[in-house]
Structures are given as structure tokens and as C-alpha cells.
Amino acid sequence: MPDHRPSNLIIFCSDEHARRVTGCYGDPVARTPTLDTIARLGTRFSNAYTPSPICVPARASLATGLQVHETRCWSSAEPYHGQHESWMHRLREAGHPVVSIGKLHFRRAGDDHGFDEEIEPMYLANDGAGWVQGLLRDPVPAYDDTKAFSEDIGPGETEYTEYDRRVSHEAVKWLKKYATKFKTRPWCLFVSFVSPHYPLKCPEAYYRLYERAEIPGPAAQPPEHDVLQQMAQFWNYDDHFDDGMRDVARKGYYGLVSFLDDNIRRVMEALEDTGGARDTSVMYLSDHGEMLGSHGFWAKSVMYEDAVAVPLMMMGPGIGEGINSTPVSLTDVATTVQQTVGLEPKPAREPWMSRPLQDIISDPEPDRFILSEYHDGGSPCGITMLRYREWKYVYYANGHAAQLFNLDDDPQELNDLGRSREHERQRDMLRNLMGHAVDPESVSRDAFADQKMLIEKLGGVDALLAMKSFGHTPVG
Template identity: 45%
Template sequence: MLNEPAAPFTPQNLLIILSDEHAPRALGCAGHPFVHTPNLDRLAATGTRFAAAYTPSPICVPARAALATGQALHEMGRYADNADPYDGGIRSWHHALRDAGHEVVSIGKLHFRGQPGDDHGFSEEKLAMHVVDGKGDLLALIRDETAPARKGAAKMSAAAGPGESDYTRYDRDIAAAAQIWLRERAKAAPGKPWVLFVSLVTPHFPLTAPPEHFYRYPPEVVGMPKLYARDQRPTHPFLQDYASTIPYDASVRDQATVQRMMAGYYGLVSFMDEQVGKILGALEGAGLGASTRVLYTSDHGDNVGARGLWGKSVMYEEAVGVPMILAGDGVPAGRISAIPVCLTDIGATALEAVGCAEAPPPHATSLFQIALGAAPDRVALSAYHASGSREAAFMLRDGPYKYVRYASYPPQLFDLAADPEELVDLATDPANALLIARMEISLRQRLGGDPADIDAAVKARQAAILAANGGREAVLARGDLPYSPPPGVTPAWS
């Protein structure tokens, strides 16, 4: 039962900055031992950091669709993988704000379908990055035991090092466009409060970081990832399926390669923080700081080698968790909230920020209210139905407990208060049967049904999309992409 809501916040502008693949603990303010994130740390010091924030799906396209609609994947009934992108068919908070007369502008990566006639709800989209050909990652539709190993996986280690990539260049353009928009918007008549959604692409791989950031992280600083040794890695069947299809670690030959990849990732985190600093500096320089609240988060995390995993796609905290910071007028300063939250709460937050009366979806709650402790009994939900998975994975965070449920594989259960590194799977101990049963009931209530039925429904939709694109052989012939190219860059198929 939720507490009574706190008083509404005075309507103001809202600046949302979304990064891509930022692990939740890769922040100085989150206690990371060496990562350099001074701009985000300063933002956290002036606002509230949500320490139990999650993505609705640990992969780009479904996470961003759920962020747009405020609905979990099973509630949308579509947009569950990287080959089923958001097309504007379900109402978003962008639609709601625009319809209410608010300016709501996006700059940067959206990863929607982006085809002629699609209306994503924004007043304007600048430098928009959408999925390739309006189709996205069709190889993700092949999820059974015949799924081929992804060829693009080997490029992750090869690209790691100092330098510039399409993504760092794109992020520089996004940050510049955001600074220009803020400076020019400050000259305009005030009008209704606006929302600016700035979506960066780093620290998503390629792990090529500008030299000034890459060399911050030499081997003696980064060390080695936790549980990286072969005899330390968990052997859950879901992880085995993932490794056979997305073999990122198979191309990692030695410790030096691991540390070069880590330096690339953390260098990109610092590079991204630098871009955030430029945007926040422009906000203040334009005189908009006092009238604008700021929300920072990411679409999902990154394993950064932990347990031999790279990228996202699993339900460990490194991948399914996200950093989340809210700052501005009325937001408690220097506070850390342990209440579970999700990217699906962002729409409700945007509605309240600007004073839009439209009600958010049932399970979405404004982060302003949560920052004040108005919703202490919430749960957070995530689901994965994409590449590397032969069956669905669901994650429920309820208080200190995290329950990971698969369609048929053994579940996992972690007590994150006692075991924040997820080293002890409580589900293997028969003494925890009653706790598992309680978590199962809570998950089914949130899903509105049997996880196996949802798994089957998603697979049926994926089979239909696969057939509509010529079937397995046609999709295999199309090729693989290691990552989506920015606007104007030719896809590098392999």
C-alpha cells in the first residue's frame, strides 16, 4: 500500500539526460573506487540519487520503448526486443506533453523505428538515431538452440583502446546541439515549461575512448573484474545460452586485453561525464538553472567483465541496474533513496515536472514523490526476451530481495542488503522455499499471469516478425551489426 502522495511540485522545465550502458556503480558518488565522474557527482550532491534504480529490460530498444510509454514489456505486448522498435503506436509521455501545449524536444539517440509517418510524440527530434532500416536487430529473433554465434562480438575487444569512434564524435555533436538549444531557448518567451530529452550513446561500446580519458585508467588502477577467473564464474544455464550466442569473452586472449577493455569502458564513462558537464554548464550559463530540474539516468548497465560477461542482457546488478539522479527545486539534496524505481517512472516524473494533468500508467510513480519517500513499498520489474536468450528472464526487486525467474530454468534469489555483489544465490537453499514462494506470488501479481505464458506470447510475435522478414535464411544473409550506427554513418555489416 502506497503512502499518501506528497504535495505537487511547482511546474518547471525538465532536462533529462540519458546515457547508454552506464553501469549503476560506475560513479564516484556511488562509491566506485576509481572512476572519474565529477559532473555527475556534483549533480548527486545537489539532489537525490536512487540506489535501487532499474531498466525495464537490459537491452536498448525495449528499454527505450518502455521509458517512452511508462509501461512494462508485458503491458505493452510488443517492443520486447531489438527487432521490434517503438513506432509511436502506444501513447507516450512525449505525446501527452505535446498535446498539452508543452515543448518536448529530443536530441540524440532514440532507437525507435523512425520510419516515415511514425509519430513518436516529440515536438522536434534533432540528430535522431533510430534502428537500422526501421527493422533493427533481426538476428535477435532467432532464440532457440540454432541461434548462430554473433560475429560482431569479436569486435568489442579489437576496438578497445585510445582514440575517437563514431560514437564519441556523435556524442560531441549531441552535447553541442543541446548547448545551442538551451542558449537559444533562453532567448525565447517563457511560455509553458518545456522538457529537453538529451540522449547520449556513450559509454556503449565500441570501447574506444578519447586518449585523455583512456589513460586515466592504467592496468594498476582498473585491476581485474570480479569473478572473472573461469573457476569463479556462475554456470547458470541462462548464462551458458548467452555466452554461446554472444561470445564477447571468447575473443579476450589475456589479462592485458581485459584491462584495455576496462580502460576503454571507464574512459568512456569519464568522457560521457564531460559531455554532461558541458550541457549542465550551458543550462546555468543560459540562466535556466533556477527554473529547470535535471534528471540523469541510463537505458541499462554494463557487466564490464564481471563473471566473464561484457555488455548487458543479464539480470545481475551491473547490467539490469541503472544510475539515476534527480536534482532541482524541491528535491532533497544529498539524499540516497533505497526505494526501487524504474525507467518506466520517468514519464510520470515528466508529467509532474511541467504540471501536466494527464495520469501516468498504473504502475508508474513520479520520482519527485519517491524522492520524498511517498511510495516506500514499491517493486521494480525487468524482463529480457532478446538475443542470447533461449527463454525469458524476469527480475523483481522487492525490498532487499531480488528474484530472477526464468520460463523453465532454476530461479535465482539474492539478498542485496547482505550480499550486494550477488555472490550467494539463496534459491539453491531449501530453507528459503517460503521466501521464494512469496517472491513468485509478487512477480505473478505484477505480471498479471504466468511467466511461461508471457514467454510463449513474445516468441509467437517474434516468429511472426521473422516470417515477415523472409525467415531465418534471409535474416542470416542480412548479416550482423556490432552496434547501431549514428545518423549518416553506413552500417558495418559482418
């Protein structure tokens, strides 16, 4: 019988970890022994997705269990600031200690996100305004900050690697002090690293792990879709690479994944040393993936698997060992946390809404579908993805053609069936299925309307263009 007793919970969150770049997900090169152990001792979800392939909306949905069109945290300039109830609020109100250490990417200090304490937090840049240039989508302007992506690669230290060391240090310190202190109600610790987010530069010892390795090459096919071509011109990172630089950058990324794994190892060993491991569940996830040059894209912002598919695994009391193929989302984390510590989460009215992963482990649902949305920089329209069985359906608002992929037959997404006459019935079926959860045209209009009001509030287009831009959020 499964053990359903409440337990403490550590959630390890990373930033920009593509699911495939993990040993337990089949990468023959990636060295991730800690994550592989968590997966082996618990359940690994083989079809986990982000609700948005960009940090700010994804993290708002992670906190609330709501879809992007429900939080209206559309972009990198429309962050979570406590405007919707979070799982952190629910735990705190019920008397469960709930603490964050590391990157939040919420608006700013002083907002009530629901945590008792936020240690070494990272909030949005520009005093909470975030990356405002992404609000300008009609028309889409030029983006001039992509060259730096290719200039900061290979072995070495960055402010992000130093930050992640502080995060693991503070997590170890917290566990030594509190892991076995709270006797009446289970605690939840959210430990959030920046790695493997770019810059794709990693400490030398981790780069050396891959210096002579043959890193698997990505799907090189450039996009033929008109929206993706426009986005590729905006996010033109690849224009600044040659083949040698691409190899160095990918090795830097793999090194950052191993660096992340090693930081998690330190925290897990500290948990074991406290004697609290048997009463603690552990979850690992990432907010979204990284394209690494696949289809000509680096970073995220598109609906290809490398950007939207995320690693998700959980071990602990009552969590059986195995692989679960039910489509799941980071939105499911909110109810999962509540159920883990012993709270009764609000029941989901519809199958795609936030569901405890424990229930999905006990009763897999291969016919479930999940959603992902993008309403941020570079895109002239709202983009909504639906994953159902073997199908991935991507809807582009404003009359643009849809994309359709059979991921069982075409895992690299090289054969777009969006215009195939033979697959018209599949597209119609998936569009109707999407309509049960969301009207993507209406949602796209809502996003543009909210962003237009925010642009005016910030002083207009010229004011936004004059504001400081950045390739990645600075520490502090």
C-alpha cells in the same frame, strides 16, 4: 515546504552506464564530477533499474511508462514507433515544447514519437528493422560478431565519440536559443548520448585519466545456471580477451564514462549561462548497464546488477537533497516528466506502475517492487526479474530453475540461492509477488509468438540469417 511549481526539464540519457561506475555511487576510481554534483544537489536513487537490459525495449518503456510485456517491444528488432502514447505525446498535446537531441533507438524517421523536433537522431539500423538475428531463439543459433568487441578498445576516437560531441554541441546551441524563450509553458529537452556504450575506445585525454589506475575487478565467477551457460556461449565476448586486454577495455569504459560526464558539463554550463538554471530541473539516467566481464559476461542481456542496475538522479525545484532507496524503474520517468512540467499524470493503479519520482521522494516506499524482462538474442526462454527489499528473484520460463540473491549480504551475486532448500519460502513468496504483476510463462509465450510472426513477415529464418548483422548500431 517542497516547491511543487512546474519547471523546465533536461533529461540526460546515456547508453550502457553501469550504476556502480560513478563516483556518487561509491566507485573510488571513476571521475564523474558533473554527475556527482547533480546527485549532491538533488536526489540520488540507490535502487534504480532498467525495465530490460537491452536498448530497444528499455527505451520503449522509458517513453511510455509501460512494462516490456505491455509495449510488446520485446527485442532489438521490435522497436517503439509511436504505437503507445508517450510522455512526449502528452507534453506536445498540452502545448509544452518537447525536443530530442541524440540517440532515440526508435524505429525510423517519419514515425510520430511525440517530439516537436528530433535533432541528430539515431534510429534503428537496417532501415528500422534493427538487429533481427536476435529473433532466432528456438533454437538459438551461433553469433559470430563477438570478436570485434575485443579488437576496438583503449585510447582513440570512434564514430560514437564524434556523435556525442555533436549531441552536446546541438544541446548547447538549443539552450542558447530557447532556454528562456518559452514563457507560458515549461519545456522538456531530451539529450541522449551513446557513451559509454562499446566500442570501449575513448578519446586519449580521458583514457589517460585511468592509464595507471587500479580498476576494481569484477565478480569473476562463471555462471552455473543452464540458461546463463547457453547465453555465455552465444555472447562469448570474453573468449577473445586476455587479462591485459580486459584491463585496457575496462579503462576505455571508465574513460567513456568521464567523456560522457564532460559532455554533460558543457550542457549544464550553457544552461547556467542562459540564466535558465533556477527554473529548470535536471535528470540523469541510463537505459541499462554494462557487465565489463563480470560473471564472464560483457555488454548486457542478463539480470546481474551490472546489467540491470542503472544510475538515476534528479535535481531542481522541489527536489530535496539526499539518497532514496525505494526501488524505482525507468518506467517511472513518464509520470515524473509530466509532473515536473505541471501536467497531472494518470494515477498508477498498482504500486509497480509508473509513479512520479517526486512522490517517491516525498514518501519513500521500501516495500515497493519493480520488474525487468529479457526476450532477446541468446535466451531460449523469457527471463523476468523482480527486485523486492533485499531480494532479487530471477524467473526463467519453460521450467528452468529460478535464481535468488540476497543483495544486502551478497552484492556481487556470488551465492545463488535459487536451489537452496532453506530459501524455498522466500522463492515462493517472491514468485507469488511477481504473479500480482505478470504471468512470466504467458509473457514468454507471447514474446515467442510475436517473434515467430515477425520472422515469417521478414521472409523466414534463412532471410534473417542473410540480413546484415552488427555488433553495435552504426551512426546514420
